[in-house]
Each structure stands twice: as structure tokens, then as C-alpha cells.
Amino acid sequence: MLEIAGALLDALTDGRRVAVATVTRVLGSAPRTLGTAMAVTDAGAVLGSISGGCVEGAIYESAQEVLETGRGQLTEFGVSDDDAFAVGLSCGGTVEVFLAEFAPAGMRNALSHAARTQLELAAAGHAAGLALVVDGAGAGRILTPMDESGEHGSASGGAPAAGESPGLDADAERRIRAELGARIGSGETALGAVDCDGATSRVLYLVAATPPRCLIFGAVDFASALSAAASLLGYRVTVCDARAVFATPERFPAAAEVVVEWPSDYLARTETDARTVVCVLTHDEKFDLPLLTTALNLDVAYVGAMGSRRTHERRMLRLREAGLPAAALARLHSPIGLDLGASSPAETAVSILAEVLAARSGASGRPLGSRPGPIHPTA
Template structure:
């Protein structure tokens, strides 16, 4: 959704109308999760997709119809879906899709969502799925909840009217659920007095890359593609030229351990140490292993890893903390180039985040989408 929202905001800035489609519910072995988005511009451009391709053609047509008549539309694809569409996921799963018209001018909360994500702030979007208010948004950023037609951030009923519970859609009862989900990426369909509301929490995870190396150049691109908000940090001025890392949200010249002490780190943060120099690695990893970062990996040979463990123990790092360190970093792909190594690291990040085994799917009996 993040990349699609960014593109929709760009189209709006260019005066181009578009339609936004989102998978709001999935079942069975649907290839993509709820919250996945696709947008189609009035000029015919496409960004994203709501399936593995099996229903995207039908959704493209639906987007064009929505742009033509202006109102939102929903469709269900799959065994129990709309037979008139005569299409469904080939995997046997099902999905419900909401398509909304996004005008080229005027206020639309997609721009507020895009701005929050650019700034690295988590945001929750609540969208009405039923009734006359279908397609209306409310957005929670921090403690501010704003609706489509209500810019009063203190209003408890964005998109509705104060004191009129019958029209409270998607504010009021949804606010507590949105606040609960803020900062925890995920989706939910919640019942409200006026009907169902699709609630989507967007919180771009952080990828902190230490060491402005050739490996970092490749990993930054890969991390951004995976949806991370990437920061590159190195203490050496000659290597931290921002133009080397165009996909990074920020490039910082600082001693790595000092930067880590003052930046925000949480369970969704991944730390990749690519400096391969004990002057940087030991103070940095000593600091990193005492944070609650979800992933901490360091580059180096097995000999380097053994020496590093000794130095970390001497620095007072405990055994339980050392067990969190993924070193040598990455999965065994036989990687040799910087790009291949970045794929290896990115693959381990995905496996760690999603609970994958890292083993070839061929020969595994478990479901592909768990």
C-alpha cells in the first residue's frame, strides 16, 4: 500500500485522476494479503496489484468503470464471488476488493497518509465498506484522527457528525481499534453501527545499514523495495555521499554506535552491520544487542565471527544477547557479488519477518501461504 499511496499522491499533484483498489479481505490460499493495493490512472498507468495476476485484469476494468461513474465499487473474486465477473484466483482462494475514485484535485486523505509515511510515522486508515458512506476515510496519525470532510483533528467523529452515532462511520467505535493497531502493521474488518469498516495499519519498518560499502549500495535498494525505511550510517566522510544511496531515506555521517544510541529502535527495526571493522563493529554491536531490534546481523567470515564473539564477551555482552546475533549475515545462496549478497541478506530478513524456513519450496509439504 505504501508505494501505491506514494504514486497516487504524485498523480494527484500532476492533476491526474485515478482509481485505488485494495484487497480488504482474503480467504484460502489467496496469493497476496489483505491491504495489498493497486491503482490505475486516467492515462492508463498501473501501479501495484491485488493478486498474483489472476484477477488484476478484472480489477483494472473495474477501476476504469469507477473512474467513469465516480462512485466506489466492491467485488468478490473466488468460489463464492460474483459470477458475473467470471474470474477468480487460480489458486482457489478468494478476495474482496474495494475500488475508490481518487480525484486529481481537492482534499483527499491519501496525501496525509503519504506525508506521514515519508516522515517515518505510523498511520492507520479506516475506510467504510458499506452503505452511503462507502469509500470514506478516517486517518489516525499519532493522536490526531481526521475524516474525509472534517479537518478538525479534535473531532471524535471524523467523517460524521458530533453526537449523531447513526452516522458515525468510520469514526467513534473504530477509533479505539485504530489506536490499538497504530504502529503494528496489519488489517482488520471491524463492525460499526453503520456497517463494516476496513482498518489498515501502516508502519514502515526501519532498516539501519551500518557501513557505506558496495554491499550497502545493493542492500539499500533491496531494502527499499521490500518496504523498509532505510538509513545508511558511516563515520567516514568520503563514503557517505547521499548520491550513492538514492533509495535511502537518510544518509548519516556519524560513529555508528553513537547514532544508534539516539535513534528510534523497535521490534520492527532491522540492523545490518556491514562495516567489517572491529573499531566500528564491537561498540556498535554491543549497543545493538541491548536494544529490542527484531533483527541484528553482521557481515564477516566464520573466523571474524569467532573473534567478534570473544570481543563482545569482553565488552560485557551476555550469552542470551549474543544468541540474537545473526552472523555471518544472510542465507546460504552461494553469493559472491555485492548484489547477490544483498539478495542473501534480504532473503533472511523476509524469512525472519514471515517465519519462513529459507529452504527450497520444492519438496516441502507445508502450505506456501501460511
Template sequence: MLDIAAELHEWVRQGRDFAVATVVAVDGSAPRGPGATLAVDTGGEAVGSVSGGCVEAAVYELCRQALRDGRTVLAPFGPTADDPFATGLTCGGSIDVLVTPVPRTSPARSLTARALAAAANGRPTALARPLPSADTPEDPRPLLVHPDGAHEGTLGGPPELDRWAAHEAAALLAAGRTGTVPGCPSTGRPALFVESSAAPPRLIVFGAVDVASALVGLGAFLGYRVTVCDARPVFATPARFPAAHEVVVDWPHRYLERTEVDARTVLCVLTHDPKFDVPLLQLALRLPVAYIGAMGSRTTHEDRIRRLRETGVTEHQLKRLRSPIGLDLGARTPQETALSIAAEIVAVLRGGAGPPLTGGRTPIHHDAPGRVRRPELRPPGTARTSPRNR
């Protein structure tokens, strides 16, 4: 539900009763991933989406039913090829949707409200919820987890269970990921669904050039917190980069030394000038960031690689460098070049290769590296069905 935290935070403030339906697991091709949420209030108003349209009506009715009977349910939706009248996914994949009522009378309402308020105001937070099974309570309680692992609420078991759940949720939050954590019946640990609302990942663009202006806008559109850094104050100005969250005047390598980066950070080096590029990349290639790309011709790239080797950068580190930066789209203009760079960033982070989908047989949706896989939520051999054709 943190996917639509701002809207639900307002619903809580207004005192509305509502139910939320959240995608908790995906197999194969599906329009949206874990964390996608549809919410419905008692008046029938809906916000959000779980599938882009193909199962929205059925999920809407499940939310209405949850508001009437107060029960949390886990509903699977799969392909509908065998039944043209069934509700299901047309893309061939399958999803599990967790439907949870959140009335004002619920004991978990205040904890949920705190999670929504934190997410709506940009504060990192995670919400861990047990997935329904024969061993979970009729009304499972959530756990609110902070980045340092501190937690509020309880799953209802011994303290060790809450500590385990908080540890797992904090790890997902640190990675900015939402997903399922398998349970363990022998230890009494239930399968958990953890929703993370992390701070936006960073995109740092080095070089206040024309391509940077277009790339900043695309980066902000993709959800990054964008910084532009250049040592030349005449070019590095907020007026030239209105879509950037910050514009820094400093030598690139000095700024990278003092700023905070993590495993989700993207670095784009557009200066294509050795006096900026080499000391910057010498440092960047040693950092645990998600993507490092550098602009320049193939001749510039070969010279840059030679200079980096001379500084002691290893071959293993050099393999991390995407240069010349971007996918081969035949780009000519700064805007087209920025698009090719953004496309490569998405491909690298999502595990894509960049070929046309037409005529191909590779999956349209790729698993992100390190993604938490869905646990088995139903007895082996049970067919996956939609609520209408169960």
C-alpha cells in the same frame, strides 16, 4: 488507495472522478497483500494492480460500475478450478476487494484528498474505512488518522466510535501495517479496513566495506531508508555509497545511542572488528528492532559471543543475533553476499525459513508476525465466488 497515493494525488489535482479497488483481506496464497490498489477514472485510464493480472479485468469493470452507480461494494475472488471461464485467482488463494467511487461530488473527497497528499509527500498517515455490511451506511465515510491518534472526519456514529477507530488505526500505523480490524455488532463497531502509509523502515549498515556498498543498493530497492555508519572518514563518504540516504562518520555504538530506531528497524553489522562490534552489539541486542545481523567467520562469531557474554549480554539476547549473517547461498562476491543478507532479512521479517520452493509443501506466502487477520465478512457457510460465477 495509499498504495498508489502519488498517482491518485495527481488525479485529484486534475479534478478527475475515479474509483479505487483495494485488496482488504487475503486467505492463502495470493499475488498481492492488503492495500494493493487498482484505480480507474471516467476516461478508462487505470493505474495500480490488485492481483498481478489474474482478476484485473473483472476488478476494472467493477470500478467502472462503481463510477456509474456510485455504490461501494465488497467483491470476493477465489480459485477457479471448478469453472475454467470464471474470473478468479489461479494461485489457489482468495481475496476480498473493496471497490469505492471517489467522485468530485463525494462528501469524503476532501478528506481522501488530504490522505493522498500526506502519503504522496511521505508524511505518515492512515485511512480507516468501514467495510460494507448490512449495518454500514450506503456510502461509508472514512476517517483520516495521524500518528499521534488525532483524527479528521467521522464514521458517522457517536464520538466513541471515531475514538475507537482512531486508536486502532494509529496502532497499525505505528507498526507500519495495513489490514482489517474486526467489528463488534453488540457495540455497533463495524469491521474496518485501515490503510497505513508510514515512513519507510530503516536499514542501518555499520561498516563502510565492499559488501556494504552492494547491500545499500538492495536495501534502497526493498524500500528501506538506508544509513551507512563508520568511524573512518576516509571510507564513509557519500561518493562510495551513492544509494544511501545518509552516510555518518561516528563510532557505531555512539551513533546507535543517539539515532531513532523502532520495531521495523534492521541493523547489519559488517565491521567484523571487536572494537566496533562488541560495544555496538551490546547495545543493539537490548533494543526492540526487527533484525540484528553481524558479519564474520564462525571463529569470529564464537569469539564475539564470548566477548558479549563477558559484558553481561544474556543468552536470551544472544539468540536475537543472526551470525554469521545471511542465508547459505554459496555466495562469493560482495554482491552475492549482500544478496544472501537481504534474503535473510526478508525471510526473518516474513516468517520464511529459506529452503527451495521446488519440491516443498510449505506455503509460498507467509503471514508476517502479528499480522491482523481478516474478519468474516460474509455469513457462515456462504461460498466464496467471483463476480462472474456468483
């Protein structure tokens, strides 16, 4: 849901009621992940996508019912349904979806101020979280880390599930809030459960993390294409080069920032984490060697360096001489990118980011047609 926060806020600001469908469970092979959302406004506009086209038509019809009645629905699409092919989910998986109505202030199922604040944080690229009770006591409730007064608490919003459902007790709410806070800290969306008066409620913890960083060193044409492509994938891109004449914002409009500084100095002082991608495109030893020495000693997701095989071999020799252990050198992706036949800067950007995605997921990078088993990850 939080990935379409900006569009939801725009619709609510325009006075529209919105039926939001959120993936609450995925079993087997399915095209989208837990927490993915699609919304339908009372004007008929569609925001986002649940399955990349498989079940959107059926969800659109269900959304009309939610907008008419104001009551939430917990719906499942999958191979166990007689109409699996009718809704288009013939990929072999099962997707459970919860639909709820959100509305502007003063209307039925008005979204609370606390929940709206979390949407605003997510839309602005900040860490945010919502806990959606999808089944059991309190079904349809949205809880947030903060209540209307700014204290940790719950916020009503969305629609109750079909039929009568008892509310959550105070202890259950406290436990949900605590779990949501932990999930926001880890950046992980997950489905959980909480006991309430002897019954169990299922809770979807929806979390938006701050964007991962992509640090590109070397203000070259390849860096311009790579920064644009990485931005499309949701990375916050920084381009860094010691040469002020090349490192200008005008040359890299897609980058969040352009830094003129010695690359290894900047990398040593800037914030990185286990999601950070480091791409070294300078292929100049006076930059590369100190930069890669610093990068390979950091806990980052990916370190890649551009250069020919001859450059790579000489670089590896220099790094060994500098004392980098074999385990650190094994983390270096060099020459950077997958073998896609790329030559232009734009094609090279695709090659590099394909390797980044494969490294992040542990995928093989092989053609899907040559790989056995399901295309999509199975739960």
C-alpha cells in the same frame, strides 16, 4: 491503498477520476495482503496491483463500471466462483475487493481535504491512516483522524456501495476514529466491525507506518549494494562509519543519510524500534565488539555481522568475555546472510536481505518447491 498514495495524488492533481480497488479480506492462499490496492483512472491507466496478475483483468472491468456509475462495489474472487480460473485466481484462496470512485474537488465523489491530507502524509513516508467502511451502514464512507476544520472527525469521500445505505451515527464514527488512531499508532492495517443502530458495519483500517530503518555500519562496497537493495524494499537506510574519507553521500546515493561517527556511539543515540535492521559489515574488532554489544541489548528486528567463520568464532568468544548472555548472542546472525552462493557485493546484498525477510516472517528460507502446504500465508 496507501502504498499507491503518490500515484493517486498525481492522478487527482491531473484532474482524473480514479476507481480504487482495495483488498478487504483474504481467505486461504492468496498472493497479496489486506489493504493492497489497484486503481484505474478515467483515462484507462492502471496504478498498482491487487494480485500480481491473477485478477487484474476482471478488476479493470469492474473499475470501468464504478467510473461510469459512481457507485462502489464489493466483489469477491475465489475458488467458490464458477469463473475462478477465468479471472486467474486458481491458487486456492479467496480475495474480497471493494471498489470506489475518487475524484478531484468539484466532481462527483470528490475526495475530501482531510482524506487527501492522509494520502499526502503516506506519500511522504509519514504515519497516516484511513478508515474505509466496506459493508453495512455508511458503506463507501472514508473516515480520517481529522475533519476539515482540523478537529478529530470524519471525512466523506469515495462512493457509496451499490444500493441505498443508511449513514453512520455519531457514536459509530467516534469509535471508528478512536480505532483508527490506535491502528496508526501501531502501524497495523486490519479489518474490524462497528455496531450502528443495531446493525454491524465492516471497516477496513488502512494504515501507513513510517519506513523501518536499516542501519549499515561499515562504508564498504558491500554496504553500497546493500543500501541500494534495502531501499528498494522500503527501508530508510543509514550508513555509518568512523572514517570520513569512506563515509560520503556520493559513495552511497541510495542511503537516506551517511553518518561519520564511531559506530557504537551512533547506535546508542539514534532512534530504533522493533522493526529496525542492524547490519555490521566492518569485521574489525575495534568497531564490531562495542557495536554488537550495544545492538544485542536493543529491541530490534535483526542484528547481523559479516566475517569469516574464524572471525565469527573469535567475535563470539570476545562477546562472551564481555558478559553478553547466551540469549543475546543467540540473536546474532553471523556470518551474515543465507547460503545462496553469493560472492559479489550485489549478490551478498540479496543473501543478507533474504535472511532479514526470513527472520522477520519466521520463514524457513527453504526452496518453496520443497516446502509442503500453501505458498502464501493463510488467514
